[in-house]
Amino acid sequence: MIKQVRRKFLLISIMALFLVLLALIGGVTTVSMIRDDQEMNSVLTVLAKNNGNLLSKRAHKSFGANYKPDNMFKYRFFSVTVKNKTVSPKDMTHIYAIDDQQIADNSRRIVRQIKFAKRGKMRINGSRYAYYAVKKGSSYTVYFLDTYPLTSSTRSMIRLAIVIALVSLAFFALLIVAFSNRAIKPIILAYRKQQSFITNAGHELKTPLAIIAANTEMEEMLGKDDEWTKSTKEQVARLTDLINSLIRLARFAEKDELKLSRINFSEIAQKAANSFKSILSKDGKEYQVEIDPDLYVNAEPQTLYELCNILLDNAAKYCDDNGRVLVSLKPSKLSQTAVLTVKNSYAAGKNVDYSHFFERFYRADESHNSSKSGFGIGLSMASELTNAFGGKIKAGYDDGFFKITLSLRLKK
Incomplete structure (x- = not known):
């Protein structure tokens, strides 16, 4: 950053x-x-x-x-x-x-x-x-x-x-x-204070959340297992996920924290794609994966795997019922970049403005009662990670499909 x-x-x-x-x-x-x-x-x-x-x-x-x-x-x-x-x-x-x-x-x-x-x-x-x-x-x-x-x-x-x-x-x-x-020293100081605040606040918030969760479990053990305790546990889990996501976003924001090396993008993308087979099959969605072998890029293995997971999780989450999820990894026309394309059926996406999809806390569905889980920071994290790898990411709509394209420079 x-x-x-x-x-x-x-x-x-x-x-x-x-x-x-x-x-x-x-x-x-x-x-x-x-x-x-x-x-x-x-x-x-x-x-x-x-x-x-x-x-x-x-x-x-x-x-x-x-x-x-x-x-x-x-x-x-x-x-x-x-x-x-x-x-x-x-x-x-x-x-x-x-x-x-x-x-x-x-x-x-x-x-x-x-x-x-x-x-x-x-x-x-x-x-x-x-x-x-x-x-x-x-x-x-x-x-x-x-x-x-x-x-x-x-x-x-x-x-x-x-x-x-x-x-x-x-x-x-x-x-x-x-x-x-x-x-740019004032910008640097402000940014570092922001990152430090997110990390520190996240860790501080985990303690009261853990106490609330423990108290709720104790109430259940004492026979007070009702809709209120269940709701409390769900909200605790939701807040915990949000805090963990914010902390990860803060940690991954700086390229200096990642040790980049030449890695096999094809193997990592295939591993991530395989992990979503059962989820999509269970939801009755068609899943198609086409990954060219031995495409190497300059990245960090675990972080790139998480980046692929974010894109696939987003596709699985927002895919239409009984829809299709398509994943492909191929070299660009000039063979200078490896292009990962993740598409999911999205019938209502024709007139959606995709220019804000990588902003933090942005969600296309502004309703607070959305049935989709998440906080609108997954794609923001994907954008941060892509920037850390020196790549490009963009979102768009293509013939009934919401599409995210990730491009990383090939490393020969």
Whole structure:
């Protein structure tokens, strides 16, 4: 239990930090990309307005206060003329990566692209260019701007941000791991006090119950054997069973108390299944068992046997009259887990909410006069034991059957 809380705390804390860093990097990247796109569009607009000249007075006015002549040389661009599906180079003096032949080779793509959109981006010979097509009479003048000089700083910043984020995540993860026990210390103390209280209270309650039982037996020996003494004995037995169940639940709650080893799940499941044959036969219920041999898991033998008994006892107890109980143990489809399935006929279970079945003291029948014995902690104990083994357990309804599925990882 405590280890699970610590793992969840670490996972949530690290995931929260990861999401914060991811949002931060994503926000910075988005802002940088928007800024780069705005700069590209601004430069292309100035080129179009000034016939491809970034050093003119009109260009100076267009850029405003941010205009510096020396900065204009960082932009690499060229322009072409498109007329009647023919592409002709216009100004190639501001770029060295593209020549006239490459323009001719990409003419069809250029024509197709500007028909689709007058502004956009396209690749030419592996390089990415932003373009702006301006119509002049029956022809177009298309200005192409190399995006690499504008986006290189953004890419460098993103790489640096990712490195810093990963280092920060690793550093803070180590800090969280180091201080996690201190962070969840109140939960640990409260949980241990709860477990200690259940165990101590259970043992303290056994003494007065034993005295009540002894007094009741003495009254029976003195000739006072009536419905009242019988009722008292039944309630004493009921309370004793409840106390024993609570104590077992408290003891099994911690994985550290169990010494896990590689054991034969098939043999234990078969042993548990055999012990219920006479009970189900006596109640007139059909019983079918299918267990694959030699399925090994990491568990503790006696505890796993008790876990199987809990599931089988639950099936026998809540099975419809003259119904069926089906037990199977098989490997999963990918042969990574051993899957124990316990099903019992349950005609009234179609619209039942099964999400609370593993909560302590939960019973599907809320009536205090239920004819079924038990306190609603058997499946809660099964859930605790399954968690101790690192497995999974779930309840559901399948074609007239209440079904519990227990999955434990196979140990080769």
